[in-house]
Amino acid sequence: MGRNRNRAGTLVVLAAVMGLGACTPQYRNHGFVPEEAALSQIQVGVDTRDTVASSIGTPTTAGVLNDSAYYYVRSRVRTFGASRPKVVSREIVAISFDKNGVVSNIETFGLKDGEVVTLNRRVTNVTGTDNTFLRQLITNLGNFNAASVLGSE
Template sequence: MRAMTGKLHRTIKIAGFVSVLAVMAGCTELDRFHGFIPPEEELATLNVGSTTKAEVITLFGPPKSERGLQNNTVYYASSQFRRFGPFAPEEVDRQVLAIDFDANDRLRNISRYTLEDGRVVVLDRRVTEDGINDITFLSQLLGSFGRIDAGQFLGEP
């Protein structure tokens, strides 16, 4: 009987230790990175007045936003989000690189914006309508009961 109590005590200790490790792992800080900003060394190769828009797109890839191409500006953006445990992610770093071109598609200016600048740069606005029109899940569920035909439900022809 004493051996059984010792095994149970040991099992409880192990389970407690594993539980503490799981809780600690769930509360670790996680960083997620999104987007792309060209490195400074590659930006230094661009020449104001001579580098074309096509050369920039070939060198760095397609821009973050197609809207900027209409304004003769190419945008590249990156963000860093930090998540701690069950809390919502918080954006801790954002960089937006705006490369402006003149009417002849030649490089005019390179600007960099960060969270500290407080400047809003709208890259794209994509909104998908859900078509639900503020109906709750329960309302949808209860509304579907009136559309069930008893004959179809029982499998009658």
């Protein structure tokens, strides 16, 4: 009997250790930011979009208007147990270009420089244009006049 109690105690301790081991934080890395040594090779006023892309790689994303900038983004996300994933670090390198495509500025940002911006996809429906077949059918039921159909009018 004492031997079974010893095994049960060992199993409980083993399960507790394994349960605590499952709660270790998990880290995921996303994106790419060039190293400082590679960024120091880029010369403001000399390098162009093509030379930047060939020397440090293609960007994560580019500026919306006329390719006004290259953005290199790297994030580190921590997941701990069943809690919501949390961004623990984010680095952004923005390389701006003038209208001729020559580097005009190089900036580096992190989480300490501002708030995390949550991107939401929002679609705005214009009023009155969402007329499906079923909606048109139901709307026209109120306009139905039986007398005009039977010719009694």
